[in-house]
Amino acid sequence: QARSALGPALDKATGTLLYNVAARLKDPKHLGFLVGYIARREILTDLQLSAALEYVRSHPLEPLDVADFERACGVGVCITPEQIEEAVEAVISKHRAELLAERYHFNMGLLMGEARSQLPWADGKTIKNEVDLQVLHLLGPKTEADLEKKPKVAKARLAPAEKQKVAVVENGDMGTETKSLLEQLRGEALKFHKPGENYKTEGYVVTPNTMALLKQHLAITGGQVRTRFPPEPNGILHIGHAKAINFNFGYAKANGGVCFLRYDDTNPEKEEEKYFTAIREMVEWLGYQPYAVTHASDYFDQLYTWALELIRRGQAYVCHQKVEEIKGHNPPPSPWRDRPVEESLLLFEDMRKGKFGEGEATLRMKLVMEDGKMDPVAYRVKFTPHHRTGDKWCIYPTYDYTHCLCDSIEHITHSLCTKEFQARRSSYFWLCNALDVYCPVQWEYGRLNLLYTVVSKRKIIRLVETGAVRDWDDPRLFTLTALRRRGFPPEAINNFCARVGVTVAQATMEPHLLEACAREVLNEQAPRAMAVLEPLKVTITNFPAPKALEVLVPNFPADESHGFHKVPFHQTVYIEETDFREEADKGYKRLAPGQPVGLRHTGYVITVQNVIKDVSGHVIELEVTCTKSDVAEKPKAFIHWVSVPLACEVRLYERLFLHKNPEDPSEVPGGFLSDLNPDSLRVVHNALVDSSVRSARPFDKFQFERLGYFSVDPDSEEGKMVFNRTVTLKEDPGKA
Numbered sequence: 001q002a003r004s005a006l007g008p009a010l011d012k013a014t015g016t017l018l019y020n021v022a023a024r025l026k027d028p029k030h031l032g033f034l035v036g037y038i039a040r041r042e043i044l045t046d047l048q049l050s051a052a053l054e055y056v057r058s059h060p061l062e063p064l065d066v067a068d069f070e071r072a073c074g075v076g077v078c079i080t081p082e083q084i085e086e087a088v089e090a091v092i093s094k095h096r097a098e099l100l101a102e103r104y105h106f107n108m109g110l111l112m113g114e115a116r117s118q119l120p121w122a123d124g125k126t127i128k129n130e131v132d133l134q135v136l137h138l139l140g141p142k143t144e145a146d147l148e149k150k151p152k153v154a155k156a157r158l159a160p161a162e163k164q165k166v167a168v169v170e171n172g173d174m175g176t177e178t179k180s181l182l183e184q185l186r187g188e189a190l191k192f193h194k195p196g197e198n199y200k201t202e203g204y205v206v207t208p209n210t211m212a213l214l215k216q217h218l219a220i221t222g223g224q225v226r227t228r229f230p231p232e233p234n235g236i237l238h239i240g241h242a243k244a245i246n247f248n249f250g251y252a253k254a255n256g257g258v259c260f261l262r263y264d265d266t267n268p269e270k271e272e273e274k275y276f277t278a279i280r281e282m283v284e285w286l287g288y289q290p291y292a293v294t295h296a297s298d299y300f301d302q303l304y305t306w307a308l309e310l311i312r313r314g315q316a317y318v319c320h321q322k323v324e325e326i327k328g329h330n331p332p333p334s335p336w337r338d339r340p341v342e343e344s345l346l347l348f349e350d351m352r353k354g355k356f357g358e359g360e361a362t363l364r365m366k367l368v369m370e371d372g373k374m375d376p377v378a379y380r381v382k383f384t385p386h387h388r389t390g391d392k393w394c395i396y397p398t399y400d401y402t403h404c405l406c407d408s409i410e411h412i413t414h415s416l417c418t419k420e421f422q423a424r425r426s427s428y429f430w431l432c433n434a435l436d437v438y439c440p441v442q443w444e445y446g447r448l449n450l451l452y453t454v455v456s457k458r459k460i461i462r463l464v465e466t467g468a469v470r471d472w473d474d475p476r477l478f479t480l481t482a483l484r485r486r487g488f489p490p491e492a493i494n495n496f497c498a499r500v501g502v503t504v505a506q507a508t509m510e511p512h513l514l515e516a517c518a519r520e521v522l523n524e525q526a527p528r529a530m531a532v533l534e535p536l537k538v539t540i541t542n543f544p545a546p547k548a549l550e551v552l553v554p555n556f557p558a559d560e561s562h563g564f565h566k567v568p569f570h571q572t573v574y575i576e577e578t579d580f581r582e583e584a585d586k587g588y589k590r591l592a593p594g595q596p597v598g599l600r601h602t603g604y605v606i607t608v609q610n611v612i613k614d615v616s617g618h619v620i621e622l623e624v625t626c627t628k629s630d631v632a633e634k635p636k637a638f639i640h641w642v643s644v645p646l647a648c649e650v651r652l653y654e655r656l657f658l659h660k661n662p663e664d665p666s667e668v669p670g671g672f673l674s675d676l677n678p679d680s681l682r683v684v685h686n687a688l689v690d691s692s693v694r695s696a697r698p699f700d701k702f703q704f705e706r707l708g709y710f711s712v713d714p715d716s717e718e719g720k721m722v723f724n725r726t727v728t729l730k731e732d733p734g735k736a
Contacts, residue, residue, distance in 0.1 A: 001032060005039035014038060017049055026202050030056045033064070042075045048121065060199045060206040074121035081126070087118045088130045092138065103139050104146040111135075192251075193441060195223045195413045201441045205429045213438045217411055225257025226413045229283065229290075230403065233263045234270035235457035236472040236479045237282045239493070239514070240418075243448040246497040248416055249288040258291035260410055264403070265297050266396050268386040282480040286490045296402050297388045299409055303397050304352070306405060306435050307363060307378060311344045315434045316378060318347035319364045326377075334364065334375060348379070354394045356381050365401070367430045371423040376400040404428040407440045415442045419506065446506040448497065450514070451660040453478045454672055459663070468676050469656070475724050476656040476680050478511075486653065487701050487711025487726030489525060492518040511655065515727045522701060522709040522726065527555035530567070530600070530640045531689040531704040531723075533650055535574040537621040538641075541609065543571035544626070548644060553601045553692070565692040569602055570643040574688050579639045580622060582611060589636035591622075598629055598638035600705065605632040640705045645688035648721040651713065652682045689721065701726070 002010060002018055010018070017038045025031055034052055037043040043052055052073045056064065070076065091114045092099065099106050111131050116122065193201050196218040199210060227248040231237065237245075252259040261283055265271055283290065296303075310316040319334045326334075344363075351361050363379040378401035385391050404427075407415045415428070422444045432439035454460065455478060463469045463477075472479050475486035483493065496517040500507050530553070548570040556562040575591070584592035591597045596607040610623035629635075655677055662672040693702060698714040708729050713722040 001035045002039040005036075013044075014041075017043065017046070020046065020049055021053070024053055026057070027060075030064075037073075037075065042070075043073060045121075045123070047124075048073050048075070057200050058197070061208070061211055077121045079119055079122040083119060084115070084122055084126055084130050087115045087122075088127065088134050090118075091115050092131075092134050096138070099135070099138060104135075104142050105150045108135065192414055192443065195221060195225055198413075198439065198441045203425070203429075204441060205433055205439070207433050207436075209436050210433075210439070213436070217438045221411050221413070224413075225252050225255040226260070226291075226411055227252045227257065227416060228260040228262050228407065228410060228412050230262045230264050230406075231279050232267070232270075233265055233272070233275040233279060234267065235275060236278055236460075236481055238455040238480065239450055239478045239483070240448045240455060241282075242286065242480060242493050243497045243500065243502075244416070244418070245283055245286055245288060246494055247445065247502055249283075249286075249290075250494075250498075251414065251416070252291075253288075257413070259288070260292050260294055260412070261290035262294045262296065262406060262410070264399065265295050265386070265388065266399065266402050268382065268384040268396065271387055273387060278481060282484075285480070285484060286494060294406075294410065295388060296397070296406055297386060299402075299406055300389060300393060300397075302409065303402060303405060304395075306437075307348065307397075307401070308345065309435060310365065310378070310431075311341060311348060311363075313434065314341055314366075316344070316363055316365050318344045318351065319362050319375070320360065321362075323359055329372070331374070337364075337366065337375065351379065351381055351395050352393075354381075354383070358382060363395075365427070365431065365434075367427055369423055370426050373423070376427055400424060400427050401431065404431050404440070404442075405435075405437070408432055408437045411438060412440045415440045417442060417444055418447045419444045419504065420447075444504070445502050446504055448500055449506065449508045450478055451508060451510055452655045452657050452662070453511070454657075454663060455479070459672060462673065466673060468673070475651070476653055484699065485711075485713065486724050487522075487699070487709060488514070488518050489521045489701070491525075492521040495521070512731055516731065518709070518727050519729075519731075522703065526701040526703045526709055527562070527565070528553065528557065528705055529565075529690055529693050529702045530642055531648070531650070531687060531707060531710070532574050532576050532640070532642050532645070533684045533687045533707065534577040535642075535686070535688050536577045536580055536619065538573045538575055538606070539621060539623050540571045540573070540606065540626050541623050542625045551601050553690075567601075567642075567690045567692055568644040569599075573599070573641045573643040574645060575639055575641050577619075580608075580619065582619070590639055596627075596632070596635050598635045599626075599641050600638045602641075603629050605629050605635050640707075642688045642690045644691060646691055646694060646721060647719075648687050648689045648723060650684040650687040650710070650723045650725065652684065652725045654680050654682075656680045687723075689723070693721070696721070703729070 002014065006014065018035065021031065021034050021038065025034065034043070034049075034056070037052065038049075043049055052069070055069050055072045059065075088111070091111050094114075095106070095111065108131060112124075112128060115127050115131065116124065119127070196214050198204055198214060199206050229245055229248045231241065249259045251257075261280060263276060263279070280290075280293065307316065317334075317336055317339055319336045321334055321336075325331060347361065348363055350356060351363070358381050361381060362377045364375040365378050366375060368374050369376060377398050379395045379397055381394060382396050383394050386393060386396075404415070421442070425442050425444070428442045429439055449455075454463075460469075460472060460477065460479070464471055469476060473481035473485045475482050480493070484490075492514070496514045499513075499517070500509060548568040550566045551569045552564040553567055554560045554562070554564050579597070580591045581588060582593065584595045589595075591606070591608065593608045593611070596605050598605050604626040605628075606624040606626050608622055608624050611619055612621040612623065614620050657672065657675045658677050659667045659675050661667050662675040668675045689704070693712075696702070696712045698712050698716060700712045701709065702711075703709050706729070707725075709726040710723040711726050713724050715722045
């Protein structure tokens with residue numbers, strides 16, 4: 001096309017413009033239009049071409065307003081050298097004082113940028129040359145001082161507490177001291193369209209009604225970002241859902257928008273009330289409040305009305321092929337695809353009235369999806385009462401039919417879903433456009449998976465049935481209820497999702513990365529206490545008081561402004577069995593005969609005087625003497641202890657599975673149930689904890705000094721507390 005106007009030999013600049021327009025133009029219908037402007041030398045620069053591409057992207061409907069297009073692209077605009085000289089002169093005059101002070105260390109790019117903003121269609125090289133000329137005239141040639149590199153200004157280092165504030169999004173909230181969620185959930189989010197500019201998205205289908213529908217949409221939403229989190233209420237949420245919750249709620253919040261919690265309750269056979277409750281509870285536990293809680297069933301009447309309209313428009317038909325006939329690749333086309341509209345309307349009404357049995361009739365849409373699937377089902381017969389609508393319906397809509405229409409009804413701007421739904425994008429756009437209703441944009445992102453676990457409902461049920469785990473909230477699982485029970489703070493899960501980021505590629509992460517996020521948060525949130533898992537009785541024979549003393553222990557030793565708690569210090573204390581040896585090996589620094597240790601927080605050092613054993617030779621008690629630490633020789637170590645303690649049960653967890661991918665037959669030929677770790681749970685029945693935790697409630701969290709982070713389990717009873725170990729204090733190098 002260009003050669004027919006310019007001849008066979010094209011200059012390099014024109015060739016570059018032609019290459020760019022071909023490479024960057026998403027919709028080829030405007031290619032000839034733009035090439036014409038390049039061939040006529042009316043678009044001469046890449047800047048003009050970028051403006052032209054943006055214009056055609058922003059004006060999807062034909063015909064284009066040519067005069068408006070040419071204005072937007074600077075067609076016919078002639079910039080004289082005098083105009084460039086005047087613009088640069090004005091900019092240099094504005095910054096004259098700083099230029100004289102900083103000379104050639106001044107940011108010359110600022111001058112270029114301001115001059116170009118005044119003359120957007122001027123040639124960039126010409127502006128740069130004029131800036132260089134006028135700066136040289138003002139400052140004269142560069143001196144030796146000008147040639148020296150400008151010293152870098154050292155950035156102020158954040159204190160550890162401030163670093164934590166940057167990393168932690170507290171309850172999903174954006175404070176002035178935290179990164180915005182949009183910044184944390186980086187990646188694809190930055191490429192999203194603005195509300196009302198759906199048509200700028202690649203692959204979005206524009207119809208003659210699109211612009212009018214978008215105008216109505218903006219009038220209803222006021223340009224507000226709207227997202228939704230649409231779980232099926234047939235299972236418990238897991239760590240992958242946490243990413244979806246953070247992305248949907250976080251993206252809306254970061255952009256001043258709202259997020260709906262919409263239950264996709266279109267399959268009454270699998271739905272239970274406990275799932276509805278647990279899902280909302282977990283969303284709120286992660287720190288998010290839905291703008292509205294809705295159900296697909298709220299819209300059953302409207303969806304049915306639209307199904308009738310789809311049939312009337314010749315875009316849907318009643319089919320009698322069996323489920324097994326239309327499953328798999330390349331199923332035979334339906335012999336009922338071209339049945340008359342009136343016949344399909346009557347048969348669909350018969351479906352609604354229950355005149356067909358389950359599997360005897362479906363309503364199918366006339367389209368071919370990305371994966372080659374033909375005519376997806378819109379409605380099927382199910383004689384199952386619905387938890388919200390009762391026996392009103394015996395036909396229920398499918399995901400393919402329901403999801404996009406519910407998004408349309410709620411005026412969702414960004415329908416965010418995982419990558420496996422990409423094959424349904426065409427049906428999403430097709431259905432909204434077939435009914436002439438507002439069409440949102442579906443954006444896909446990669447799932448978040450964790451190694452060493454399973455998350456499917458079917459497999460977790462098998463784990464429960466076989467007794468491998470107790471229930472959905474067993475702390476060895478990675479459901480959100482299980483993570484909460486184990487003691488993971490919601491902020492840690494949010495931070496983990498933010499660090500994983502939102503990308504198109506699937507993310508498969510190691511559990512220790514989630515554990516690292518938990519440590520960061522718990523280090524700031526979990527007050528310190530002392531507990532002993534394997535108690536060894538120690539009697540202080542020269543205890544300095546007739547009754548127990550009170551010792552002040554800081555809740556957070558690194559920051560004593562968070563207060564203290566009191567623990568009793570009696571002549572009988574209990575230490576860890578592993579903190580005593582009868583013979584001190586080389587490198588061993590804790591208690592042994594002839595090797596004293598300090599008792600943390602007491603101000604005393606103890607020295608072994610007598611070792612008492614049972615008949616089998618097992619050490620059951622130590623008799624020691626104590627000395628004030630300010631007069632005793634400094635010991636090699638300080639150990640934790642308890643005195644007048646509370647009895648408790650402690651549950652120590654390890655990975656549930658031995659292999660990274662327990663569902664992969666190449667790794668685990670015997671199936672995931674054969675891969676269970678026999679040591680995934682160790683219960684310490686007779687542990688002791690200091691009395692400062694007496695009033696703790698379920699899910700309260702503590703750092704047991706030197707042992708790890710622990711959370712109060714709901715199984716706790718009066719007189720017998722139960723603690724779950726969330727994570728150890730440091731990462732086990734063997735797990736990394």
